[in-house]
Amino acid sequence: xxxxxxxxxxxxxxxxxxxxxxxxxxxxRGKSAFILAFTVSLTVAAxxxxxTVALYTGNERFVYTMGEFPAPWGNELAAGPLxxxxxxxxxxxxxxxxxxxxxxxxxxxxxPKQSIFYLMMCELTAAMLALTYTNDIFTGYxxxxxxxxxxxxxxxxxxxxxxxxxxxxxxVISLLGSGLFLIGVVMLxxxxxxxxxxxxxxxxxxxxxxxxYTEPLTIVAGLLFIGVAIKSALFPFYAWLxxxxxxxxxxxxxxxxxxxxxxxxxxLVKLFYEVFTIEVIRSLKVTNIMFAFGVIGMxxxxxxxIKEEHIKRMLxxxxxxxxxxxxxxxxxxxxLGVAAAFYxxxxxxxxxxxxxxxxxxxxxxxxxEKSLYRLRGAARSDPLAGVLFTLGALSMIGLPLLAGxxxxxxxxxxxxxxxxxxxxxxxxxVVSTVLNALYYLPAVIALWTPSGFMVRVKQPRDWRFAVSAxxxxxxxxxxxxSCLPVIDLxxxxxxxxx
Amino acid sequence: MKEFFTTVISYRxxxxxxxxxxxxxxxxxxxxxxxxxxxxxxxxxxSVFLFLAAQGYIQGRIAPMxxxxxxxxxxxxxxxxxxxxxxxxxxxxxxSAFFLAxxxxxxxxxxxxxxxEIMTLAxxxxx
Numbered sequence: 001x002x003x004x005x006x007x008x009x010x011x012x013x014x015x016x017x018x019x020x021x022x023x024x025x026x027x028x029r030g031k032s033a034f035i036l037a038f039t040v041s042l043t044v045a046a047x048x049x050x051x052t053v054a055l056y057t058g059n060e061r062f063v064y065t066m067g068e069f070p071a072p073w074g075n076e077l078a079a080g081p082l083x084x085x086x087x088x089x090x091x092x093x094x095x096x097x098x099x100x101x102x103x104x105x106x107x108x109x110x111x112p113k114q115s116i117f118y119l120m121m122c123e124l125t126a127a128m129l130a131l132t133y134t135n136d137i138f139t140g141y142x143x144x145x146x147x148x149x150x151x152x153x154x155x156x157x158x159x160x161x162x163x164x165x166x167x168x169x170x171x172v173i174s175l176l177g178s179g180l181f182l183i184g185v186v187m188l189x190x191x192x193x194x195x196x197x198x199x200x201x202x203x204x205x206x207x208x209x210x211x212x213y214t215e216p217l218t219i220v221a222g223l224l225f226i227g228v229a230i231k232s233a234l235f236p237f238y239a240w241l242x243x244x245x246x247x248x249x250x251x252x253x254x255x256x257x258x259x260x261x262x263x264x265x266x267x268l269v270k271l272f273y274e275v276f277t278i279e280v281i282r283s284l285k286v287t288n289i290m291f292a293f294g295v296i297g298m299x300x301x302x303x304x305x306i307k308e309e310h311i312k313r314m315l316x317x318x319x320x321x322x323x324x325x326x327x328x329x330x331x332x333x334x335x336l337g338v339a340a341a342f343y344x345x346x347x348x349x350x351x352x353x354x355x356x357x358x359x360x361x362x363x364x365x366x367x368x369e370k371s372l373y374r375l376r377g378a379a380r381s382d383p384l385a386g387v388l389f390t391l392g393a394l395s396m397i398g399l400p401l402l403a404g405x406x407x408x409x410x411x412x413x414x415x416x417x418x419x420x421x422x423x424x425x426x427x428x429x430v431v432s433t434v435l436n437a438l439y440y441l442p443a444v445i446a447l448w449t450p451s452g453f454m455v456r457v458k459q460p461r462d463w464r465f466a467v468s469a470x471x472x473x474x475x476x477x478x479x480x481x482s483c484l485p486v487i488d489l490x491x492x493x494x495x496x497x498x
Numbered sequence: 499m500k501e502f503f504t505t506v507i508s509y510r511x512x513x514x515x516x517x518x519x520x521x522x523x524x525x526x527x528x529x530x531x532x533x534x535x536x537x538x539x540x541x542x543x544x545s546v547f548l549f550l551a552a553q554g555y556i557q558g559r560i561a562p563m564x565x566x567x568x569x570x571x572x573x574x575x576x577x578x579x580x581x582x583x584x585x586x587x588x589x590x591x592x593x594s595a596f597f598l599a600x601x602x603x604x605x606x607x608x609x610x611x612x613x614x615e616i617m618t619l620a621x622x623x624x625x
């Protein structure tokens with residue numbers, strides 16, 4: 001039987017990225033590896049865009065059986081409009097981050113190691129797509145580990161003692177997280193005897209209906225949640241993040257902070273929606289913990305960012321608070337809240353890489369200074385980087401017409417349904433908006449203030465930076481201005497998950 | 499009391515696996531010596547493999563390889579957990595190799611494998 005052509009796209013995307021990665025081993029020059037990595041991730045982004053349109057117009061979700069082994073034995077991928085959109089955002093984000101960080105990568109990484117850096121980027125993207133598409137929890141675990149290894153290698157690509165120390169911290173914490181996730185998966189298998197998500201869902205529905213295995217299921221849901229929370233730097237597991245994301249080369253920081261953290265969350269939400277169903281998760285009280293940690297994370301992340309002087313570490317702490325927004329949305333335990341969380345995933349995937357790339361460029365034009373104090377006036381040396389950093393900062397604060405506003409609006413309106421959580425959620429949103437403004441505005445003002453630190457030498461223009469950061473900027477404005485089709489897509493996609 | 503012991507004995511593998519998981523987890527988190535951290539990670543992952551293998555084993559059946567043309571499923575143990583263990587071992591071997599390579603790098607640079615000491619040295623270097 002012939003499949004409709006677009007059903008081959010999920011597997012083809014993952015496979016293309018992995019093959020491209022292997023080919024890079026044969027390349028001696030970093031530049032050719034960069035071109036290959038960029039082309040392949042852009043191709044995958046284009047394919048995913050086509051898939052998104054095809055599935056959204058047909059309102060369809062399909063299952064792709066690997067190697068023609070039928071369920072419950074084979075391995076499967078599943079793709080609906082939401083997965084396709086997320087895959088598009090991930091591959092596009094990687095392509096643009098690679099482009100924008102290319103000149104930094106060429107300076108930061110030893111020449112013979114550059115092709116390995118791009119190899120790891122390709123494997124990391126493949127892992128993120130696999131986590132988004134997979135329909136098998138053990139495959140999910142394997143790709144979590146693959147993404148851990150490749151993420152650690154792109155952190156240590158700069159090869160200074162400091163980044164290796166950061167990598168070890170990152171690796172240890174990640175291993176703790178994936179260990180908990182693994183034992184959760186194994187327990188789930190032992191209770192149900194299945195690994196594929198649809199079959200698991202059926203079995204769990206039976207168990208819940210008969211009221212058996214309630215405690216083990218609570219433990220499994222808790223283990224899966226804590227495993228993912230550790231890996232996506234939810235409060236209180238965020239201590240490793242600023243050093244790993246703040247010390248790495250520009251493209252690594254952008255990809256790690258903007259994209260990789262989210263891929264685990266997507267797997268978790270898929271498990272909670274399709275395996276347990278959202279009602280069961282609510283009755284197991286896991287959403288309460290998500291909500292509480294999310295709210296605290298929003299505030300603590302911003303608080304730490306206020307006190308941070310190093311610009312990239314400040315952005316990294318801001319990611320902690322943004323992950324808090326996602327978990328707060330999930331913790332509301334309603335479809336609206338989850339939809340707002342997914343919107344936040346998309347928005348943050350565009351905004352944070354833009355901020356990191358602009359910051360990287362500003363650091364470059366200011367003679368590699370990284371403290372906010374020494375960066376004063378940097379925006380005047382490269383106005384485009386300054387404007388885009390300002391745009392990202394305003395979106396993070398939540399200025400209307402920019403993407404961040406829609407997220408805060410969505411979260412606030414989702415919280416209105418739930419009377420117990422409404423006041424906490426609204427209060428947290430207000431306080432965190434104020435806190436966001438408290439560190440982003442001074443940073444922006446400092447960047448535009450003329451000072452003696454400005455490097456008077458004319459910097460060569462970097463068209464790669466200009467193209468990539470402007471593209472991210474376009475996404476931020478687009479997601480802020482025309483949000484309705486995207487929200488509709490997310491809601492339809494979520495409806496297909498149950 | 500007798501019941502308690504019979505339960506413990508019939509679940510001995512699972513109990514051992516959970517105890518080992520705890521030991522591995524705590525040591526991976528708190529151990530200062532990096533080599534011991536790696537060993538702890540291996541203990542943690544092996545405990546999960548023990549748990550899986552114990553769950554897949556069915557008393558009185560044989561390994562899932564066809565002998566004497568016997569095709570009935572009732573002869574053999576469940577092969578899927580063994581497959582999962584194999585995949586898990588591959589993952590944990592590659593993670594250990596990567597971890598060891600990192601530790602070797604740090605040892606060359608700082609001359610110690612005590613992570614607290616390395617952190618203090620790295621902080622001093624930054625200042």
